[in-house]
Amino acid sequence: MTLLQLPDGLFRAYKAAYGEAPSAAIVRVLKRDLMQKLWLLLVDDDFMKAYKHGVLVECGDGIVRRLFPRILSYLADYPEK
Amino acid sequence: MQQQPPPAAHSFDTMPNRFGVFRRYTTVPQHDPEEGLTLDDFADGSSHIRTPPDPREQHPLRPLGSALPGLVQSAMGVAAKSYAPFLNWSVFKLMQWQYNGTSTKSEAQLQRLIDEVLTDKRFRKKDLVGCSVKREKKRLDQYSNNGGPFDTADGWREGSVTLHLPKARVKHTSESAAPSYTITGIWMRNFMEVLKAGYKDPVAGKFHHIPFSLFRSRSTPEDPDAPPERLWSEVYNANAMLREHDELQAQPRQPEDAPDVEYVIAPLLVYSDSTRLANFGTASLWPIYNFFASLTKYLRLKPSMFAAHHLAYIPSVSRRGLPLALLVANSS
Numbered sequence: 295m296t297l298l299q300l301p302d303g304l305f306r307a308y309k310a311a312y313g314e315a316p317s318a319a320i321v322r323v324l325k326r327d328l329m330q331k332l333w334l335l336l337v338d339d340d341f342m343k344a345y346k347h348g349v350l351v352e353c354g355d356g357i358v359r360r361l362f363p364r365i366l367s368y369l370a371d372y373p374e375k
Numbered sequence: 376m377q378q379q380p381p382p383a384a385h386s387f388d389t390m391p392n393r394f395g396v397f398r399r400y401t402t403v404p405q406h407d408p409e410e411g412l413t414l415d416d417f418a419d420g421s422s423h424i425r426t427p428p429d430p431r432e433q434h435p436l437r438p439l440g441s442a443l444p445g446l447v448q449s450a451m452g453v454a455a456k457s458y459a460p461f462l463n464w465s466v467f468k469l470m471q472w473q474y475n476g477t478s479t480k481s482e483a484q485l486q487r488l489i490d491e492v493l494t495d496k497r498f499r500k501k502d503l504v505g506c507s508v509k510r511e512k513k514r515l516d517q518y519s520n521n522g523g524p525f526d527t528a529d530g531w532r533e534g535s536v537t538l539h540l541p542k543a544r545v546k547h548t549s550e551s552a553a554p555s556y557t558i559t560g561i562w563m564r565n566f567m568e569v570l571k572a573g574y575k576d577p578v579a580g581k582f583h584h585i586p587f588s589l590f591r592s593r594s595t596p597e598d599p600d601a602p603p604e605r606l607w608s609e610v611y612n613a614n615a616m617l618r619e620h621d622e623l624q625a626q627p628r629q630p631e632d633a634p635d636v637e638y639v640i641a642p643l644l645v646y647s648d649s650t651r652l653a654n655f656g657t658a659s660l661w662p663i664y665n666f667f668a669s670l671t672k673y674l675r676l677k678p679s680m681f682a683a684h685h686l687a688y689i690p691s692v693s694r695r696g697l698p699l700a701l702l703v704a705n706s707s
Contacts, residue, residue: 298661301690304538304556311554312542324538328558328689329647331536336663336686340567347629348638351571354579357405360632361641362623363570366610366668370647 298325298371329370388590395592396606401617402624404585405637409671412581417673422481465502468492470511530568534687535559563687570641573667573684582669583611584639586620610642610668642668645686661689 300321308316316324341363343349348360391397472488492498539553547553573579589612590603610616619640628638647663663686666675675682 298689301558304540304558307554307556308540311540312545316540317543320541320543323541327538328536331538332534332561332563332663332687332689335534335536335563336566338566340565344567344570349567349571350632350636351574353574353582353584354577355406357637359574359584359637359639360629361570361574361639363566363641363643364619365645366616366642368645368647370645370663 298328300324300328391592397590397592397603398587398612399590400585400587401621402585404583408581408583463499463502464497465492465499466506466511468495468498469503473508530565530572531562532564533559534561534563536561558690560690561687564685566686569665569684569686570643573665574641578670578674578680578682579667581671581674582667583609583671584637584669586611586613586616586640588612588617609671610644616640616642616668644668646683663687663689 304324305315308320344361344363348362350358351361352358385401387400387403389398389400469492472484472492535557537555537557539550539555541553574582589606589608591606592603593601594603595601607613623638623640626638644666645663646666647661664683665686666682666684668675670680670682674680
């Protein structure tokens with residue numbers, strides 16, 4: 295099982311700021327924070343506009359449809375573990 | 376959960392198939408996405424004899440975006456002269472065969488090797504003297520590390536996330552006043568570009584845009600009025616999807632749309648897990664990827680369909696781009 299690793303630079307920055315390495319609990323918080331902030335970047339204004347008003351797309355069958363994206367499921371490992 | 380929703384005012388039943396299974400639509404689809412699908416489309420065991428796949432649906436680099444296949448095409452054009460990054464035509468064609476999208480080399484694949492490589496007059500045995508597959512793969516990796524598969528034309532951009540560093544029992548006036556660290560080298564695509572690319576793809580001709588209730592007829596000569604049995608198999612015959620679709624149809628339409636423009640839910644299944652990273656041999660990136668639930672799971676889960684569309688990669692150990700060859704191996 296692979297784990298999401300925070301970059302070494304972050305650990306160095308932490309040590310520079312506080313004089314000690316982050317605890318396991320802090321590392322968990324930071325990993326969760328990373329995923330949450332990444333999702334804020336992914337679900338951007340374009341996505342939210344399409345979520346509300348749809349977006350016209352000429353689909354692979356040549357028919358134009360107005361698509362309304364919905365994330366029905368999100369299956370993920372706990373990156374903070 | 377309601378087992379047998381009463382037929383809606385405008386419901387439409389399809390002809391039952393030989394198992395008595397039929398679909399009940401409240402919105403009539405513009406065509407049947409399952410038309411023309413045969414057993415071959417669902418079963419692709421390497422020992423099966425089957426018709427060759429549609430090459431338009433078979434591009435292994437497609438999950439990374441539409442520009443990459445073009446890039447490979449132009450690289451092939453360049454390769455006509457230089458065969459870059461490989462040394463000569465023979466090595467290039469052999470490596471191309473290795474990465475042509477099917478992970479199991481079937482009889483048909485072997486035939487392609489014979490027809491398209493070994494019997495071609497440009498193929499020269501002496502070109503392969505001293506050829507090491509390992510070294511040629513390395514060449515491919517270096518090529519992808521230099522330019523990288525994350526092309527901006529496919530909506531790939533390098534992003535960064537700033538984390539504020541907390542410490543127990545240390546107070547800051549605000550979160551922004553706490554020491555921070557910015558994680559760079561996050562590769563991500565515009566979600567809407569991923570969605571549009573997926574729906575423009577020829578495979579989208581097989582999408583069930585219109586959800587339906589699936590039934591099996593139980594009527595017999597002895598009991599002609601036996602109620603049908605509701606079946607469940609896919610997102611697009613689930614009640615939640617039917618409800619979302621009906622709610623959408625009840626919403627006011629955009630005034631600029633022609634009356635025949637279909638309004639449909641684009642159901643997305645998003646994954647982020649490291650389990651597949653083990654296949655890479657190097658756990659350097661943490662992926663987020665997306666499947667379209669409108670495509671039947673029997674096709675979606677076939678590695679040869681390349682139905683996963685990549686949304687983002689978080690650097691985990693190494694900052695370097697993932698070698699192209701490894702991405703191809705993981706693109707199912």
